Amino acid sequence: xxxxxxxxxxxxxxxxxxxxxxxxxxxxxxxxxxxxxxxxxxxxxxxxxxxxxxxxxxxxxxxxxxxxxxxxxxxxxxxxxxxxxxxxxxxxxxxxxxxxxxxxxxxxxxxxxxxxxxxxxxxxxxxxxxxxxxxxxxxxxxxxxxxxxxxxxxxxxxxxxxxxxxxxxxxxxxxxxx
Numbered sequence: 510x511x512x513x514x515x516x517x518x519x520x521x522x523x524x525x526x527x528x529x530x531x532x533x534x535x536x537x538x539x540x541x542x543x544x545x546x547x548x549x550x551x552x553x554x555x556x557x558x559x560x561x562x563x564x565x566x567x568x569x570x571x572x573x574x575x576x577x578x579x580x581x582x583x584x585x586x587x588x589x590x591x592x593x594x595x596x597x598x599x600x601x602x603x604x605x606x607x608x609x610x611x612x613x614x615x616x617x618x619x620x621x622x623x624x625x626x627x628x629x630x631x632x633x634x635x636x637x638x639x640x641x642x643x644x645x646x647x648x649x650x651x652x653x654x655x656x657x658x659x660x661x662x663x664x665x666x667x668x669x670x671x672x673x674x675x676x677x678x679x680x681x682x683x684x685x686x687x
Contacts (some may be wrong), residue, residue, distance in 0.1 A: 526626025553615055555682050557595050557659050558668035560612070562678055564590060565646070567608055569676050572648050583620055588614045591642055614659070623656040640658055643670070652676045 565581070568590050578593040580600060590609035591600040603609040614620065622629040622643055629643050644658040645653040654674045660667040669681040 554618060554659055554668045555664060556659055557614060558670065558682065559681065561588070561657070561659070562607060562670060562680060564612075565670075565672070566680065569646050569650065569652065572646050573650050576648045578648055581644040581646070581647040582642045583622055583629075583644070585631050586619070587611055588620065589640065591640060599639070617657055617662045619658060619660050619662055621658045624653060625676040646676070650676050 566580045568581070580591050580593065582589050582591055582600070589611040590603065592603055595601075620631060622631065625642070631643075644657075644664050646653055651674055652672050655672045656669065657672070658667045658669045669677045673679070
């Protein structure tokens with residue numbers, strides 16, 4: 510009989526082998542989840558939409574607190590919040606307020622505004638002219654009813670907000686246009 514020193518190895522995996530397999534599975538799962546997104550979802554478009562609703566909410570509250578009318582001017586690839594100054598009868602920028610300063614949209618993101626069921630033209634020629642807002646936010650808390658969408662050029666992906674006369678908003682995150 511041959512002499513064996515020590516115990517014979519039992520069948521199975523060691524703890525280190527099991528941990529290596531678990532780590533490999535976790536890495537592969539993470540990579541797969543990062544690559545898979547919901548069809549039609551556009552993170553940048555949703556970010557712009559969320560920023561817009563935050564700006565409108567803040568401007569509506571500011572208009573009520575100050576008892577002044579605010580408005581939103583839209584250009585072809587940007588928008589800006591303005592305040593009406595009765596003494597000069599002009600719409601003015603709000604100095605030193607980063608939230609309300611002119612905000613440029615990312616390349617490929619296009620705004621479309623609709624009021625009373627009709628498209629409101631966003632005219633390139635009027636970009637440098639005196640800015641008169643298309644969307645009104647009144648000191649009473651009321652607002653112009655509107656539909657605003659931010660769309661990704663070349664796709665049917667859009668982000669939509671519907672503003673009600675009482676100043677509330679209904680938001681539809683990005684996805685294929687209905």
